[in-house]
Amino acid sequence: EAGVVQSPRYKIIEKKQPVAFWCNPISGHNTLYWYRQNLGQGPELLIRYENEEAVDDSQLPKDRFSAERLKGVDSTLKIQPAELGDSAVYLCASSLRTSGAYEQYFGPGTRLTVT
Amino acid sequence: ELKVEQNPLFLSMQEGKNYTIYCNYSTTSDRLYWYRQDPGKSLESLFVLLSNGAVKQEGRLMASLDTKARLSTLHITAAVHDLSATYFCAVGKGTSGSRLTFGEGTQLTVNP
Numbered sequence: 001e002a003g004v005v006q007s008p009r010y011k012i013i014e015k016k017q018p019v020a021f022w023c024n025p026i027s028g029h030n031t032l033y034w035y036r037q038n039l040g041q042g043p044e045l046l047i048r049y050e051n052e053e054a055v056d057d058s059q060l061p062k063d064r065f066s067a068e069r070l071k072g073v074d075s076t077l078k079i080q081p082a083e084l085g086d087s088a089v090y091l092c093a094s095s096l097r098t099s100g101a102y103e104q105y106f107g108p109g110t111r112l113t114v115t
Numbered sequence: 116e117l118k119v120e121q122n123p124l125f126l127s128m129q130e131g132k133n134y135t136i137y138c139n140y141s142t143t144s145d146r147l148y149w150y151r152q153d154p155g156k157s158l159e160s161l162f163v164l165l166s167n168g169a170v171k172q173e174g175r176l177m178a179s180l181d182t183k184a185r186l187s188t189l190h191i192t193a194a195v196h197d198l199s200a201t202y203f204c205a206v207g208k209g210t211s212g213s214r215l216t217f218g219e220g221t222q223l224t225v226n227p
Binding site: 031040041042043044045048056091093095097102103104105106107108109 | 119148150156157158159160163203205207209212213214215216217218219220
C-alpha cells in the first residue's frame, strides 16, 4: 500500500514569492492534515480536513496561507507571499478513524527554504 | 492551552543500557501517541495509547499512559544503535483525539 505522497521534496524560493505544496493521502483516508515543523521542534498543526471540509484551521495564518482539498482526496497548501520565517518542513498526514482513534500517517515532507 | 513537555530533550546512552523518556501534558486527554523521526525523514508511528493504564510493547520499546498523572513514558530496554532517532510524544484532543499537540522531541543517541 502506498504511503502519503508529497511534492516537491525540496523548494528554495526568494521572499515575497508564492509557493505551493501538494499532498496525496493514503487511499481511503478521509482525514488529511497539514503540519509545519521548524528545526528542532515537533510538528504544529496548520489545518485538518474531513473529506473536503476544513474542520480545524485555527492555526493557519490566513493572511498568507491557503489550502484546498477540492474532491476530498489530494490537497494543496499555498503560501503567498512567502516570508523568511516560513522556512520549515511542511508535512502532510492522513488518517482513518479506527478503534476510536485517529492514527496519523505522515508523508516525507517538503523542506522549504526562503531566502 | 495544551502544553506537552518531554524530558530529557537530549539523551546519550550506551548500548545495552535501559532508560526512560517522559512526556507530561497539561490538560486532560486519553489519547497519546509516540512517533519516531530519523534525521531528514518523516515521522513513523510507534504507539497509540487510548486509555488510562494502557501499556504497549514493540521490541525494545515499551510505552505506557497514566491519564490521572497526565504522564506517558517510553521505556528503552537494552538499547541498540538502531534506536538512535528523535522520539516525539503527541497528545490528542478534539474528536477522537484527532488534534495532536506534539512535544519538542527527545533526541536519542545510542553509542556502541
